Amino acid sequence: MTLILDMLTSAAILFIVATGLLTIFGVLKIINFAHGAWLTVGAYCAVATAHMGLNPWLALPLAFAAGAVLGLLTERFIVRPLYSRPLDAILATWGLGIVIGQLITLWFGRDVQFTANLIPGTVDLLGTTYSAYRLFALVAAIALGLGFSYLMEGTRLGLSARAVIMNETLARALGLDTAKIRTVTFMIGTGLAGLAGVLLTPLTSTDPTMGVAWLVGSFMLVMVAGQSFGALALACLLLGGAQVIVSTYVSPILGGITVAVLAAIILRISPKGFSRA
Amino acid sequence: MPDLTLTNTVPQSRRVKLLAILAVAAVALVIVGPLFLDRFALNVLTRSMIFAILAITVDLLWGYTGILTFGQAAFFGAGAYVTAMLLTHVGSNPALLALGLVLSIVVPMLIGGAVGWLTFYPGSSDFYATIISLVVPIVITQLIYSGGTWTGSSSGLVGYWGINLGLDGYFRLAGLSLVAIAVAALVFVRSDAGRILTAIRNNEMRCAYLGINTNRIKILLTAILGGVAGFAGYLYANASGVVAPENAGFIFGTELVVWTALGGRGTIVGPVVGAIGIGYLSAQLSGDLPFLWQLLIGTLFVVMIIFLPNGLAALATGFRERARAGTAPRLVAEAPARPHRESDAPLLDIRNLEKSYGSQKVLEDITLSVQPGELVSLVGPNGAGKTTLMRCMTDGAAASGGIVRINGESIAGMVPNQIVARGIGRKFQVASVFESLTVAECLRMARTTLDAPSIVKTSDVLGLPQTAIDILRLSGLDQMLGTSVSLLSHGQKQSLELVMVVSLEPELILLDEPTAGLTKTERTTIGEVLKTLTAECGIAAILVEHDLDFVRDISSRIVVLHQGRLVLDGTVEDVVNDDIVKKIYSGGGHE
Missing domain, CATH: 3.40.50.300 (P-loop containing nucleotide triphosphate hydrolases)
Structure with a gap:
């Protein structure tokens, strides 16, 4: 039972972390290698909220706003010139990640920070005692996934974004302001990364390089998922589940590379990943 | 056909001469260097010169062939670990040091061949190569972590006996190796065969439709450059006396890309200057202002990628491109190289x-x-x-x-x-x-x-x-x-x-x-x-x-x-x- 819950919640956490990256890759076809930095920024929003003595839940909107504003600046000044050079965009955003990491270090120091758990304690679920927060993460992931499907399927922005995904030239010819759609998408992506950073704080230690550890995993998942949130959920469940199984029964260290190796193999067999499914 | 003779072989021979002079000057600097430099500078520069060898391999893959790779660190780490493990667990004597040299090249080459085979297949994308180049260092690092006493796990290996050269000797060994590899790389990229790399970066489909097996070339290149990176790892393991998991990690791989980008991709000298310059300045400045220095490098990197994608060497490259135009070979009519068709079937x-x-x-x-x-x-x-x-x-x-x-x-x-x-x-x-x-x-x-085509000359x-x-x-x-x-x-x-x-x-x-x-x-x-x-x-x-x-x-x-x-x-x-x-x-x- 614990194993199943571990698998589900690990997948949920991966999903939360990867959505921001997928949003940007799906619409803009750009790999945002500063994703790790946005996660870190979000986590430090939680730290700052705690320092100021505010309600820890306030960190969520704060982090989303901080991520979105920084995303606005990033899209305008760094990413926009690089749409035609996707490999260079990876590098430029990675460089930005270095810069943000150093700025955080200058501001907060390089030490590990601790924040209060948003939901401490455990709950009994079908006779198993389990971390309440991990269960909350599962709920949050589902809410995020549903919210996003609504955004994409049910709103005008989502419709425009889907138009840009399918055929950007046509979308522009039809009078859609594709530049604005790109900017807004990028802001949502970075905002979500900030949000994910806050949600991560109870689960990992917070330090200026924490984001990098999550970057590669979410990058792999997004590559496998392609453009679809459904595929991302599937990828998180399969690869995250495999990671938990390998960590439990083989070795935690090898568990750490399960996602990356499986993603590489999946992409080798089916270069489009799960997006065709 | 004298009327077609537009050739002027002069620039080429002049280029060879220039290269020879530069190489001799570099060798001289490397040999007399230890007489003028203090211990700190010698240490830092030895390490930077070894890293510069890696920057050259990154440049050949990324700058010339267009394959963005973070994976060279993995081959470097593999070479360094093979050496350190051999010297720690088996012993240290001249024969074993020689064996270590061979293994530190062969093992990364085999890994490189396997990685290349996995990466480059008909229809593979550029993104996929980059993805794999992230996976490889992560896998190697995790293997090192899970290696227990064999690999020293997270604390690495230390306290083995490498080649007994002393500080000066290692400086010269690293320097001479760097000059040799840089010259070899320069000769190769300017050769007729070396131009194939640029052709692949420019238009891989055209290469394939000219009958060139680009995937085989890329696999071969990955394997050979894996070997070169492994050799750099051998030097590093000997010179530093310590190997750590970070040496194989993808963060180190990204640093290599940063140095290459700042120095100038698509030139051999640029990345060498980038690696040595940044390595040296980092060591000098990071004591006083560690985070600011990283901040500066990061900012510079972002600005360069956006505005000057060819790095600091771009101005020099522009100059070279002008010089390159005008060297034209002489046309010669060749007898048909293809055997005549014998088949009766329709073409x-x-x-x-x-x-x-x-x-x-x-x-x-x-x-x-x-x-x-x-x-x-x-x-x-x-x-x-x-x-x-x-x-x-x-x-x-x-x-x-x-x-x-x-x-x-x-x-x-x-x-x-x-x-x-x-x-x-x-x-x-x-x-x-x-x-x-x-x-x-x-x-x-x-x-x-x-x-x-020749791999050494035009x-x-x-x-x-x-x-x-x-x-x-x-x-x-x-x-x-x-x-x-x-x-x-x-x-x-x-x-x-x-x-x-x-x-x-x-x-x-x-x-x-x-x-x-x-x-x-x-x-x-x-x-x-x-x-x-x-x-x-x-x-x-x-x-x-x-x-x-x-x-x-x-x-x-x-x-x-x-x-x-x-x-x-x-x-x-x-x-x-x-x-x-x-x-x-x-x-x-x-x-």
Whole structure:
């Protein structure tokens, strides 16, 4: 039972972390290698909220706003010139990640920070005692996934974004302001990364390089998922589940590379990943 | 042919001399360096020079071939760990040190070969190579962590006995190794074979359609550069006396890319300067302002990627490009390198070919056969499936049904370069050439499979079939052999691509709208060339064309495609007077 819950919640956490990256890759076809930095920024929003003595839940909107504003600046000044050079965009955003990491270090120091758990304690679920927060993460992931499907399927922005995904030239010819759609998408992506950073704080230690550890995993998942949130959920469940199984029964260290190796193999067999499914 | 002698071999020999002088100067600096430098500087520079070797390997992959890689750190780490593990667990004596040297090169080469094989397969994407280059360091690092006492896990290995050279000796060893590898890299990238890397970066599909097996080249390159990185790891393990998991990590891999980018990708000297300069300055400054320094490097990196993607060396490169233009080889007519066809089977034989995308049938039941010397025009309105049919003849994975045979051999499952090797040349609708190369270099690419290029020098002769030289003369390109392709006009690029395809000595040429966008004169020239090729040289040609007057003038046979079906196959007379064709072209097919 614990194993199943571990698998589900690990997948949920991966999903939360990867959505921001997928949003940007799906619409803009750009790999945002500063994703790790946005996660870190979000986590430090939680730290700052705690320092100021505010309600820890306030960190969520704060982090989303901080991520979105920084995303606005990033899209305008760094990413926009690089749409035609996707490999260079990876590098430029990675460089930005270095810069943000150093700025955080200058501001907060390089030490590990601790924040209060948003939901401490455990709950009994079908006779198993389990971390309440991990269960909350599962709920949050589902809410995020549903919210996003609504955004994409049910709103005008989502419709425009889907138009840009399918055929950007046509979308522009039809009078859609594709530049604005790109900017807004990028802001949502970075905002979500900030949000994910806050949600991560109870689960990992917070330090200026924490984001990098999550970057590669979410990058792999997004590559496998392609453009679809459904595929991302599937990828998180399969690869995250495999990671938990390998960590439990083989070795935690090898568990750490399960996602990356499986993603590489999946992409080798089916270069489009799960997006065709 | 003295009239074609535009050659000036002087710049090349001058370049060799310049390179020799630079190399000697660098060697001298490396040898006397320890007399002037303090311990700290010696330590830092030794390490930086080893890292500079890695930066060269990153540059060859990324700057020259266009494969963005974070994975060189993994090969470096593998080489360093192989050395350290051998010296720690087996012992240290001259024989074992020599064995360590061999293993530190061979093991990363094997890993590199395996990684390359996994990464580069027909249809693989650039992104995939980058993804794999992230996975490899992570896997190697995790293996090191899980290696227990074997690898020292997270604390690494320390306290083994390396080569007994002392600080000065290691400085000189690292420096000499760097100079040797830098010179070898410089010689290689300037050689005829080295230009293939640039050609792959420019236009990999064209390379494949010139019969070059680009995947094999990339796998080989990954393996060899893995070996070089492993050698750097050997030096590092000896010189530093300690290896740690970070040495193999992807963060280190990204640092290598940063140094290469700042120094200038696509030059060999740039990354060397970048690695040594940043390494040295980091060591000097990071004590006083550690985070600010990283911040500065990060900012500089972002700014450079956006505004000056070719790095600090870009200005120098611009200078070199100008110098490069003007060195043109001498044209020499070559006897045919390809054996004459012996098969009795039709040159091209298509039976019941089908192509569909999902339920949408683009081609249906196409049966067509072509004999040597024929000039077959493929006509039909837009969307009739002409280009798709061309693709099915040159890519064994394209068709969804039916069979395509070349000289009796089915091409099913073959990749383009294998099909080209069987005597098919394809000219694309939009001229597909190599923008960063000169005219002569493009032509040499076309000869790569018939006439293996040198890996050390630039040849001052260019051997081409007589027909190719004739077309060059007709188009005036023979006077522009040293000109960069990016400076050519649209029509000149079309002609160049045609000469490239003819230089392959194909038995069958496929031409997709070779006259689109050309002037009347250029059109007539190409028409004449095609007639000569087919009627006199016995080459067969299939031509997709919209200009019916042009088609009528030159074709020996016309095939009409309409809505994915072959509706007519006959002589010029038959087709021009046919009612169906009149209907299709006047749009009256629906009455």
